[in-house]
Amino acid sequence: MCDRGFEDISGGENRMAKKITPRSKDYSRWYTEVIQRAELADYAPVKGCMVVRPYGYALWENIKEGLDRRFKATGHVNAYFPLFIPMSFLQKEAEHVEGFSPELAVVTHGGGKELEEPLVVRPTSETIIGHMYAQWVQSYRDLPILINQWANVVRWEMRTRLFLRTTEFLWQEGHTVHATYEEAQEETLRMLNVYADFAENDAAIPVIKGRKSESEKFAGADMSYTIEAMMGDRRALQAGTSHNLGQNFAKAFDIKYLDQNNELQYCWTTSWGVSWRILGAVIMVHGDDQGLILPPKLAPYQVVIVPIWRGEEERSQVLEAAVQVQAALEGVRVKLDDRDEYSPGWKFNEWELRGVPLRIEIGPRDVAQEQVVLARRDVAGPEGKSAVAMSELAQRVPQLLDTIQADLLARARKFQRDNTYEPTTYEELKEAVGKGFALAYWCGDAQCEAKVKDETKATIRCIPLDQGGIGPGHCVVCGKEASERAVFARAY
């Protein structure tokens, strides 16, 4: 895992500086450079596609593990459905096909012959899963069905961005079937809460849970719910969605059951998904001008040990101590960087770029004093360093990782709060969406929503479920009575 030699691609006069473009100078450039230099991912030869490199994939595996564990704990099981979907399936749900047809990849040939019916490369799997569910569900005794799948999907996007919007992406999609609307709604919100719990407790990303407006909801859903997060440039990112599909897909695919009274009923279905986009959120919420800052719960390496020595004698002493420290940290993901060809200073920068939460420095002086130096990634400079006796490490390191995890969430939460405004006039709204989130009354009229989008490029990210206990007010756009406030923001 060593540097492959990405130089400062801003070029020009400071070509020697091995620095990343600062976030304040060009945020999207910073984002792209960090991903490539930290070796999370690389561009693939196919437009809009990317290669996830081992370090990035390890991060994704930790995200998967955190989500999958929660799915299982709420009664879900995993399964796998096919990549190819008959074109006709998409067309069975009117709103669904209208929403997705512009971004479909379609296979027309196979085995050297033109296919009788084109196959769509799944953009999402409601249709093919609905088709199967229709065959599996007969009676109320078959319900609920609580299935999740980990899969790749393809959406032909016009503009792509590493992790945030790629032509092919990895995600999970849960698809459930219920006997009643109430159960489906309960499931929809349960999974929204699972996502929020993961985002805050594992990814250290504070999120706003809310409803999508009609124009922003999933094609084919009765109601879409979202968790929205604020990135480091104050723009919004939808980090996960959960949909109550009502009976739309049940009717399109004939998913019916016989109830206790021997009457045939249409089922109620839900779907919910989180993609590797959330990895982009981790990068943008926590990273700084030195590179990534990974929350300990997701970091592939939670601790990196950098040994420091001069000459052979010191080398063997220091390495011996380093190995002992590594052994003492059982249960912690530790990387011992004993490469000889890089200096300690070089390694410091390297592992900071790659976001390892905690660094342990061990040199001859430390060995003599039976201590090590701990350096926190999230606290720059000497303030983040402390000397700790080797005998205390097994206790102190896990504690410190917990502290870092909590501090990252607290810092992100403060940032979001500090950059959220509550405009009451349209002029104030316009100003607010230029510098962060705007929490403002909205009457629910799509025209007011469209006006804001046209004139400010900000969209309604969600109508928060938690309205803070405040009463009705007046729409920030038209002044009419409004019962709820919405979050307006520029979004990815």
Added chain:
RNA sequence: CGGGGCGUGGCUCAGGCCGGUUAGAGCGCGCGGUUUGGGACCGCGAGGUCGGCGGUUCAAGUCCGCCCGCCCCGACCA
């Protein structure tokens, strides 16, 4: 798809306007040696169909035409 920019060793670029020996630099890479508490240094070395095709010319990285690809900005989206 509209506007802007760019294709030259692995990376970032110079050379191009004004055609002319073996096409350069820094970084990275390989070997040897000295180093190592915040991106060390010396020596030697490997590595290029100058995006592609065609044209002009005695001669094209350089001029002309067409094509391909990539990046940035605008209309869709997890």
